Amino acid sequence: MKLNLKSMLVAPALAGAMILTACGESSSTADNAGDAGDAATVTVETNNGSMEVPVNPERVVALDNKSFEMLRDWGITPVALPKTLLPNNGFEEWRADDSILDVGTHREPKLELVSEAQPDLIIGGSRFTEFTDDLSDIAPVVDVSALDESEGGYIEGLKDQTLALGRIFDKEPEAEAIVGELDAATEAAKSATNGETVFLSVVSGGKIDNGAQRIGRLLEGVDLKDVFAGDAGDIHGDSGLAPEAIAQADPDWMIVLDRDTATTAVGEAPAQPAAAVIDAQEAFANTTFATKDQIIYLDGDFYKREGIESYTEAFQQIADAFTAASQSAQ
Structure with missing residues (x-):
């Protein structure tokens, strides 16, 4: 199951979490703008380059298994995902929920089901990297998945991914807490x-x-x-x-x-x-x-x-x- 990563997907400057809110606003300001009639968005630096995405998208297809636990813990239920990649423990509700479409494996993804789910946003990358172009015809694809080529290495890439998803889903304090827990565990392991x-x-x-x-x-x-x-x-x-x-x-x-x-x-x-x-x-x-x-x-x-x-x-x-x-x- 070696990841099939295209070199062209690696952002040349910063890994996945360098995020600026649209038009230079903070996310809270963008939310206020949404109240005034403009949809709240954030500009995200992804593995595919910079892109503008909606804040708190209502219909999310999650393809990157690294995102599953965060989404679950943040109360975000995808409309579709590859159920084969769900960990055996902790995802019983998602696995049994027939309203969550099963898009199959990364070897033979059912792109027609991704389309049927009518997503506002697709969390792609990782095992599904090679299908980014096809998925982009359905909805915006955000690939902030950690890569071995991430600036600072894979572990730093995990932090970047977490902070990026935190901004997209308006869960910044929660994302920062998750990163803090990783930092503490890493420091403990390095010291031991x-x-x-x-x-x-x-x-x-x-x-x-x-x-x-x-x-x-x-x-x-x-x-x-x-x-x-x-x-x-x-x-x-x-x-x-x-x-x-x-x-x-x-x-x-x-x-x-x-x-x-x-x-x-x-x-x-x-x-x-x-x-x-x-x-x-x-x-x-x-x-x-x-x-x-x-x-x-x-x-x-x-x-x-x-x-x-x-x-x-x-x-x-x-x-x-x-x-x-x-x-x-x-």
Whole structure:
């Protein structure tokens, strides 16, 4: 599920959250203008360039999975979205709501349903980047999704995305609070780590692989060294990396993305949970991470979440685990 990003979509100067209200007004001023008969808008610097969008659009199609948790927590219900990309937990109401159209996956999106939803705004980007042009024929497409190419890196891109959506949906204090929580968790993780080595892994189909291509972004907020730096592996878990090679690298820690848990049908258990796969590896018996129980399992829905909330939780997990290990060693 590697993102298909077009280089032309990367804004040359600032990443997604450099926002100015239309005509130089603040959003509150723009709202007052709306009362006078002019629709309230904000000018947003997106991955596709600067564009003017409505404030508090009534009908929103949400395609970027990184936006789902924010929208839900802000009380915004999309008129359409890719239900397959909904995390298994926390979105039961959206999944069961037939009035929310299911536009299918990014591999075969049902653009006709996006059109049928009659959106005022489409939150695009991420997995749906390649369809931006087609979607733009239906409604304005705002792509403020965090990119690895975002100025300052992916984590800064998450902050920019959050602040941008906060301005669009008139939730600026809430957006700033979310960014503050990420900053605090990142600082805690950075303070708790001290150059230790780590294996960033993805477990899928009973195989353990190098997950740096998917979760290497975590290294932007910690002081850790990836033992397989420069070798991204395969995010679907089948590049041929042998357990013996991992054991030979002998990382101090392992951070695990359990892809199967996220992609297994709601209500079903994965055939081979990541913890069971890792525990069964005889090659790991004498490794530092195994003997010291220094394995961090990310939230089971991390593969589908990927947004600022999931990274905040991950950094806090790292901070707590390293702090506990340090106290235990004293």
